[in-house]
Amino acid sequence: MGDDPSCKGHLNGEIASRPLNILIAGAGIGGLSAALGFRKNGHNVFEQSRTATDIGAGILLTPNANGLLRRLGIEALKDGAILRQRHTEYTATGQLLMSVDFANNAGLFQHPDIFCRRVAIHNSLKSAAISPHGNGPPVKLHTSSRVIDVDGESCTLILENGSQVSGDCIIGADGVKSITREKVYDTKPFPSGKSAYRFVVERSKASCIPLAADLVSGKGEFLMWCGRDRRIWMYTTHFDELVNVVCMHPDGLSEVHESNEAFGDIESQVDHKAKMMEIFEGFDPRALALLELAEPTSVRIWKLFDMDPPATRIAGRLCLLGDAALPFLPHFGQGAACAIEDAACLAAMLPPDTACADVPERFQLYEECRIVRAQKLHHISRRFGDDLDLDDKVALMKRYLPLADFPTQVLSHDEHDHATQKLREFQYKKNPPHWSMPISFGPMPGPRQTFYDRKADGSSSISWCARFKTSRTLLLNLLPRHLISFVGPGGIAEASFSLTTYSNVSWLGGKSYSELGFYIHGVQCAKSDGSALPGSFLAVVFVNAADAIAHDREELGIPKVFCDLEAQREHPSGGYVVQASWHGTNFAEIRFHHQAANGFSEAETPRGSDSDAVEPASSVFTHRYIPAVANKGKALADCIVCLPTTPDRRSNGAEETTAGAGQFAATIRLNAHDAEKLPTLHHIAHRLAELPVIQIVKASVTEG
Numbered sequence: 001m002g003d004d005p006s007c008k009g010h011l012n013g014e015i016a017s018r019p020l021n022i023l024i025a026g027a028g029i030g031g032l033s034a035a036l037g038f039r040k041n042g043h044n045v046f047e048q049s050r051t052a053t054d055i056g057a058g059i060l061l062t063p064n065a066n067g068l069l070r071r072l073g074i075e076a077l078k079d080g081a082i083l084r085q086r087h088t089e090y091t092a093t094g095q096l097l098m099s100v101d102f103a104n105n106a107g108l109f110q111h112p113d114i115f116c117r118r119v120a121i122h123n124s125l126k127s128a129a130i131s132p133h134g135n136g137p138p139v140k141l142h143t144s145s146r147v148i149d150v151d152g153e154s155c156t157l158i159l160e161n162g163s164q165v166s167g168d169c170i171i172g173a174d175g176v177k178s179i180t181r182e183k184v185y186d187t188k189p190f191p192s193g194k195s196a197y198r199f200v201v202e203r204s205k206a207s208c209i210p211l212a213a214d215l216v217s218g219k220g221e222f223l224m225w226c227g228r229d230r231r232i233w234m235y236t237t238h239f240d241e242l243v244n245v246v247c248m249h250p251d252g253l254s255e256v257h258e259s260n261e262a263f264g265d266i267e268s269q270v271d272h273k274a275k276m277m278e279i280f281e282g283f284d285p286r287a288l289a290l291l292e293l294a295e296p297t298s299v300r301i302w303k304l305f306d307m308d309p310p311a312t313r314i315a316g317r318l319c320l321l322g323d324a325a326l327p328f329l330p331h332f333g334q335g336a337a338c339a340i341e342d343a344a345c346l347a348a349m350l351p352p353d354t355a356c357a358d359v360p361e362r363f364q365l366y367e368e369c370r371i372v373r374a375q376k377l378h379h380i381s382r383r384f385g386d387d388l389d390l391d392d393k394v395a396l397m398k399r400y401l402p403l404a405d406f407p408t409q410v411l412s413h414d415e416h417d418h419a420t421q422k423l424r425e426f427q428y429k430k431n432p433p434h435w436s437m438p439i440s441f442g443p444m445p446g447p448r449q450t451f452y453d454r455k456a457d458g459s460s461s462i463s464w465c466a467r468f469k470t471s472r473t474l475l476l477n478l479l480p481r482h483l484i485s486f487v488g489p490g491g492i493a494e495a496s497f498s499l500t501t502y503s504n505v506s507w508l509g510g511k512s513y514s515e516l517g518f519y520i521h522g523v524q525c526a527k528s529d530g531s532a533l534p535g536s537f538l539a540v541v542f543v544n545a546a547d548a549i550a551h552d553r554e555e556l557g558i559p560k561v562f563c564d565l566e567a568q569r570e571h572p573s574g575g576y577v578v579q580a581s582w583h584g585t586n587f588a589e590i591r592f593h594h595q596a597a598n599g600f601s602e603a604e605t606p607r608g609s610d611s612d613a614v615e616p617a618s619s620v621f622t623h624r625y626i627p628a629v630a631n632k633g634k635a636l637a638d639c640i641v642c643l644p645t646t647p648d649r650r651s652n653g654a655e656e657t658t659a660g661a662g663q664f665a666a667t668i669r670l671n672a673h674d675a676e677k678l679p680t681l682h683h684i685a686h687r688l689a690e691l692p693v694i695q696i697v698k699a700s701v702t703e704g
Helices: 029-040 063-071 103-108 118-130 203-207 210-216 273-279 285-292 335-349 356-384 393-398 406-411 415-430 472-476 546-555 682-689
Strands: 021-025 044-048 058-061 086-091 096-101 114-117 140-142 147-151 156-159 164-166 169-172 190-202 221-226 231-237 242-250 300-306 318-320 460-471 484-486 492-505 511-526 532-543 560-562 564-570 575-582 585-595 619-627 635-644 663-670 695-703
Touching: 021 029, 029 044, 029 118, 029 335, 058 063, 058 118, 058 231, 058 335, 063 335, 063 406, 063 415, 096 103, 114 118, 114 231, 114 242, 118 140, 190 203, 203 210, 203 242, 210 285, 231 285, 242 273, 242 285, 273 285, 318 356, 335 356, 335 415, 356 415, 460 472, 460 585, 460 663, 472 484, 472 492, 492 564, 492 585, 511 546, 511 564, 511 619, 532 546, 532 635, 546 560, 585 682, 585 695, 663 682, 663 695
Parallel strands: 021 044, 021 169, 044 140, 086 221, 169 318, 532 560, 532 619
Antiparallel strands: 058 114, 086 096, 147 156, 156 164, 190 242, 190 300, 221 231, 231 242, 460 492, 460 695, 484 511, 492 511, 511 532, 564 575, 575 585, 585 663, 619 635
16 A cells, blocks of 8 residues: 555544545446446445435437446346437428438447436446445445535545545545535536426327327437527437437526526426427427427426536546536537546546555546546537527538547447556556567566566476587587687587476466576677677577467577476486477487486596686576568577576576485487477477587586
């Protein structure tokens, strides 16, 4: 968690690390979506709302929002939502402007376009959030008292009843009349100049009215009548049993009294029907027949508020989502969708392993993900609410030009996937990893990095090394002479085979692998300042694990190739036999004979050589060569890499001890075979088999 003193888990009186204690002010669709997402991540969630109900009769859930709800386990179609099949627009008097078949576009998107009741979505979210079943601790939903103030410094909500509750961070999801917004910026909502009547009627009643019957005959059709400064929308929902109607008009034509719930939400006991019929006099008789079906006390009025987009939506450990961050006008059907996207983004930014100290930077990343997209959709929503010039048919159709990229940029967007990738990229930038192909899926676990909370300790190794004298001329033929040279004169040089088996390797999930390296000793590499760096040259490494080959070839330039490797203990002698083979064809065998101290024969006793004056240094060189693509004979990289490891072994940093009480002698047998038996390794085996083993200089078995 870190030492941040503000990371207090005041809900339980303890210091919080994992999970986080998250406070949410507001329990509308956006707030509950966030709460459910946090719960699934294992965090503790305290959500405060006066009523925990949602206003509004109907809602359009486009694929970008519906997909996020489905990810949370909310299937709106099971709760009575209706698939959107067609979009039709008329002039106010009933002249057809356009009719688009949405059913033909259904295959373009992963999730369907649907009409549903807001209360059904809200209830499903609330039930899932507080249910004792499901992932993570249930959300603590409190409705006894509303939030009247927020202390962003201490992450404390102050309630109307005088109580306070604190946590690790605060999410402001308290709508247009947000209290939490005041702690982030001074911008306030203002009247947009429009209000809307809303009501629902039973579809069965509309079907009995001749003028209105054809309006509800097509399932899943969105209908709109466009006047210069007023419009009527309608669509069916709730198992196709209810007709949702919205009537937009200049707010100066109707009287609006604000309630305590939200801007413009009026108690249903007021009769607004007569005024509504007066405002829409002269509209298409079919639309008016539908309006006549409204129960007088069921018509509610909604004053529409707008707000200029702010420059930020966060302040330390406090952040805003939905209408609290940026209220939307309803003309584009993306207000609730943006709130759901905000919630999905926040949940992605605070995964289960989030430390409290990381919350401010995660909120900053949330803002970077959301602010531009939200402002773009907000702008389009404004423009779609502009008054229309009904005599200019071209202008009427041009208002759809901003939607040229609507299917790709809006409907196909998945904020969870988008935010998750942004978090990955942020973490890569914060802690740069080693990269190796394929990079499309992110950095791969490897010898120099591990993921998934795997422990790095507990691994072990055992190494078998046989160092011998051989022909310097043949070794010279294996060196990149323009980069590496021998130190000193002579016709004999030293080389070694070193096999290491690594066990319980953390980055391989506790599995084991082996690698057999061939080293040429007593060489030097010229430095740019004219001096020479002594060391050993690693010509090839045989490995029996493809993962280890890929990482070291790409990251370090080590010349690794695949083969089968095996080291077995010989009983009762106590020696070992090391074998390298390819699909059953053995091309290298090294036997280590266990002998008593000072028990070497004269031929096996280590003695001086031309390279004794040059003890192997800690440097190991390898030749990194990367061929250019489609440019035969050219290289993207042709250089020497200096590896900081000792030449006769590949140490993992643990203390090494000699295996057994005595010392070892060794015998080396190399077989070239032919290209039929070693199709991918014959060129290497052939050159190694040319080397004469003049004398064994050193043989050892070590454990680390």
